[in-house]
Amino acid sequence: MSTRTTPGPRERLLEAAQKLTYSHGVGIGVDTILKTANVARRSLYEHFGGKDGLIAEVLRRSTAEDEARYLQTMQAAGDDPRDRLLAIFDRLAEYITAPDFRGCRYLAADLALADPEHPGHAITRDYRRRVHGLLEDELTKLGHPRPAHAAGQLLLLIDGTMAAGVTRPGTHPAASARELAEQILTTRH
Incomplete structure (x- = not known):
């Protein structure tokens, strides 16, 4: 009895689209995705x-992976909420200097998907809500007086770090964002 080792067409499409939409944007042609995945259009x-459904599923899959990375990063930093939140910016510093870094997949998708009803927008909004919730939970544990507001500020710093990381390489935006995050975390009014 042999076991199947080659991923099926669905998985190959997802893998190809996830890589190609990150490196080339969601405007990548269907033919390129099909050729890379080695699958038929059918x-x-x-x-x-269709392509919209594939893009939505790629975003859904990517958000789950990225949310898991946030959790792993925070868990690796220990139990102190402050350390857990600052670890995110330390991880971003590594991430944005990687040779294959192309910016924030979700910001790029939101900007490129002109149709406001495209299912991808709901997925990116939900992802941001979940990340906001992770940040807010840590800020609540920290005893921050305005955890929801501060979580929004931290999310803005994360988005800004990702954007600056791709548009202004070598400027160390994660270090600057970390300094600002430290100020947010020490706010006590």
């Missing part, structure tokens, strides 16, 4: 209903 429609 598979795209059978599994995702």
